[in-house]
Amino acid sequence: MVTKSPRKKIEILVDTPLLRRLREVAEGVEADGYTVQRTQGGEGSRGRWFDDQVTGGAGSKVVFTTILDDATTDHLLQALEPLIDEYGLLVTVSDVDLVRAQKDQAG
Amino acid sequence: MVTKSPRKKIEILVDTPLLRRLREVAEGVEADGYTVQRTQGGEGSRGRWFDDQVTGGAGSKVVFTTILDDATTDHLLQALEPLIDEYGLLVTVSDVDLVRAQKDQAG
Amino acid sequence: MVTKSPRKKIEILVDTPLLRRLREVAEGVEADGYTVQRTQGGEGSRGRWFDDQVTGGAGSKVVFTTILDDATTDHLLQALEPLIDEYGLLVTVSDVDLVRAQKDQAG
Amino acid sequence: METLFSPVILFFVLGALAAFARSDLAFPEPMSKALSLYLMCAIGLKGGILVAGNGFTIDLLLAATAGLVLSCLIPVGAFAVLRSFGRLDSTNAAAVAAHYGSVSVVTFIAGNQILTDSGMPPAGYMIAVLALMETPAIIVGLFLARGGNGMKMQSGQELMRETLLNGSVVLLTGSFIIGLVIGKEGFEPIAPVFETGFNGLLCLFLLDMGLIAARRISHARSLTARLVLLAIIFPIVNGTIGCIVGAMIGLDVGTTTALAILAASASYIAVPAAMRLALPKADAGLYLSLSLAVTFPFNITIGIPLYTQLAKLMV
């Protein structure tokens, strides 16, 4: 059987040129890992955009996802705080179960 | 410190040519914003597909994500209702916390 | 009105060459469907990677998402168990509501 | 027969074989899209330049009229057969019929190339005819779907707009006009990309289309033997009609064959997108499989040589 451990999933929509900074923040709180996905476009209070990949990444956003335990989540959010407004980040947190193989648990 | 506000995350898998219609529905209920991501392929009751980007978008789907408060969520779902079957949409709703910087809260 | 049914959303980060195996597992438990999305890169205990699409897919991962009822979720996770460690899968489960049009419910 | 050994066809076959054997060979989708945009641009330019050189002739007018009439009538016949013999409901029958009334740009391009290589280049204005034949069948298909009742004016207009503004229609027409404007001389500096490179890039695209078509047929659900049969009979019948009409209005062999190819081919770019919007309840897997995975390969491998022989007999 598998075991499940409760975790937080933090998803951050960030402009591509700022991804490097976000990665440094995640490394600063010793996040276990993260995964990055592209987006195609969107719309918000600052207008509509398309990921054109030409205009220097200023017109391109990615989703940065990291799955963390509660403590690290708090550290990350705290470290992110000054960036949320400055970088115009869209940050959400939700509950997930991380699935592990049983033997792994024992190991 | 950051503050968290409970929100609904609505994710809709939609054929690319129908995205424009979906956007109009979202604008109709005054959704705050949305983000669109590509997909690579999938399988369901109507068979397997790959996003080939050649066959006029009829063989291509995107994920439309919008994060809304409860009231707007209800409006959106109601407005979507006639489209769900007609367009073959896959719609899910889940709970997330939207994270804001504290000062933003105060502002 | 729409109706909502509680479901599990299983998301699996898997190396592209292993996707075919995963699909077979999903078919084995008669999952209703799945959707596949690309990723751009990430970092974890085994180092940082970028989806370069050149190195035979060994440097490329996709997210495999499937929305299932509780029973099928259990079957899938059980079938996945031996693969989780062997393939280095990242598997999470979360709660979502699947949205259907009312008439569909009646039908 | 020897056209079967042209690189263009061989690459198509290679792609199809790879997909049937379940190879993991796959083109990145943006590359497929890029190649298809390039081909439409190139063929549009070419048509415009040829017409700029020869002017608007009676032949052009005749061929255009023939093409328009064919693209309006073919769906009507196809609809009847799809309903009765094909056993489709009226929505699906109409959606499929619209595909056969419209045209496949890639089939036309491949045929054009093969005819040119065989010393029977079709007239340049056939590219204008191609552009003209892309959209009318969509409107006919919608009328059929609605049992002959018109649509509500507003949504009809909106659909018309979206169809005429479909990327492939805009690109083909736009490049055609640019070709008209710049003429042969203005084309020279860009000819290395749009002319010299055409054949080789067409090979790469057909390799990809072989992969896409074969993969689609492997995963098709709703295909019946009757429908597959129709997807082979339609091009033969429509291609023959195209030959007869072309011969009647006095076109040369190459141009007659091109008209036959247009009649015989089924759209899988502009029409599917329009049908997804206008008849969302129709089964996209069905119409794409028929046009892309059955009729297209049939035309590429058997149809084009067949229509060429017919045209030679008739003209």
Added chain:
Amino acid sequence: METLFSPVILFFVLGALAAFARSDLAFPEPMSKALSLYLMCAIGLKGGILVAGNGFTIDLLLAATAGLVLSCLIPVGAFAVLRSFGRLDSTNAAAVAAHYGSVSVVTFIAGNQILTDSGMPPAGYMIAVLALMETPAIIVGLFLARGGNGMKMQSGQELMRETLLNGSVVLLTGSFIIGLVIGKEGFEPIAPVFETGFNGLLCLFLLDMGLIAARRISHARSLTARLVLLAIIFPIVNGTIGCIVGAMIGLDVGTTTALAILAASASYIAVPAAMRLALPKADAGLYLSLSLAVTFPFNITIGIPLYTQLAKLMV
């Protein structure tokens, strides 16, 4: 006037019209990126090879100095006008000003092509000047944003590093150096891709830029009439200054026009990325819309012929 009918411009207009008409025509983004990387590579190589042939001359030195001085002074003037007439706060004014001090590689390439086609090829070293003018305005812009106060040393250095290592700067400079090293002879085997194919691929890229620019202006939020006006006045004024300076330092007509184009054009590749990092509070929608959706189309269609006429008068 006749340059307006060059294929490059016509494709740009086609793209813009398609986007305004809300066609769903769109290039896959990786193709846009690939084309822009290709163009930078090709133009860098070309510059390097030309300079390798002619050596480092006094003209080169004069033009480089002129370019550098212009790219440092233009933002200062633009900043003042954007603050007063444009009614922008100092962060946004500085961010926009930096774009106008820097240059648009694509505008330069299009102009270079048009001038060459008209028999007035700019000197090859102007590509080195182009590379030199990409980044200094960014630094000036940041000083302006900080009200003349310097930045903290550390973050200043980091930003400097990231700006100089911006992909487009590295590719342009790197290809330039490779061109210098390999010279005309070493270039021959790769010339079919980087020279023969240049014009045609530039057409495809400008078609795409037409789509991107027009789509951006359709969705721009924060544009005011005053700012749009400035985005047209800036290139006229800066282009005129460029002409005057070019004539003063003794450049020929083509080269003077090229300097004017550099002065008149506004960056939308390197500078937006740098501003997003350095002044994240500035409105990216604003500076991209002004440089990409107003100034760029203006320069492509009206500016380039205008500066050419001016240069002819002055030189």
Added chain:
Amino acid sequence: METLFSPVILFFVLGALAAFARSDLAFPEPMSKALSLYLMCAIGLKGGILVAGNGFTIDLLLAATAGLVLSCLIPVGAFAVLRSFGRLDSTNAAAVAAHYGSVSVVTFIAGNQILTDSGMPPAGYMIAVLALMETPAIIVGLFLARGGNGMKMQSGQELMRETLLNGSVVLLTGSFIIGLVIGKEGFEPIAPVFETGFNGLLCLFLLDMGLIAARRISHARSLTARLVLLAIIFPIVNGTIGCIVGAMIGLDVGTTTALAILAASASYIAVPAAMRLALPKADAGLYLSLSLAVTFPFNITIGIPLYTQLAKLMV
């Protein structure tokens, strides 16, 4: 020495430098994939056409046998050294060994180009040898991983199928056969894309490979100094063996060098994909870093000139 200043190598170095300096220069991944598909198609066609011209000769047979034997034996030696000196467990040692028994298509292409430019073109059939050498080492590697015990028949067959149907193997072999069928004459219309454009596109691809390789080594975790040393010793030893064998069986200098390059190079396309499937527990970061980030750059910059000199001495 002068081959170091060929554009192909210079672009590779530019890419590597940009990545080491942490520039944000990056190719869109679909473009990398598209370029690699193009190169395999082009090289396959070329090989087929050359063999079609010369027929199947004794030389071909000898070279093919030599290649096959080398690709089966190299992994055995490499495995032993990786276990003992390299301190790897048997799964990882086998996975890495398989990479060195197989070949790198891009290294071969770059070498082929450089040799042709230096007036020592390798025989066309070496492309068939390249295709033959891609997969056997995978099977040998799996036997080694299982301590000499065979695999279960069923999964062995399935793996064999997936390996032989790997996209790169199919494309290379398929294009080779198409080249055989169409011959020199049939190739002419597509030569502008697959021949004239080859060199320039190879430059772009190697620029990208420089970026990818350098980025990979920057983020490699599990590399030890001993393993890096082996990743340099392996190509030298295997390249030397290749030279000796080539000279022994009577190949000319260019062809001998090509055999040496095949022996010396390590796969980073077909084998990693196969290993991920067959030995999922092996560390992909490890084998990719060794073959792609150490051995590949070594071969491109130092190895190819070295084997050329050796071949000149021996033949």
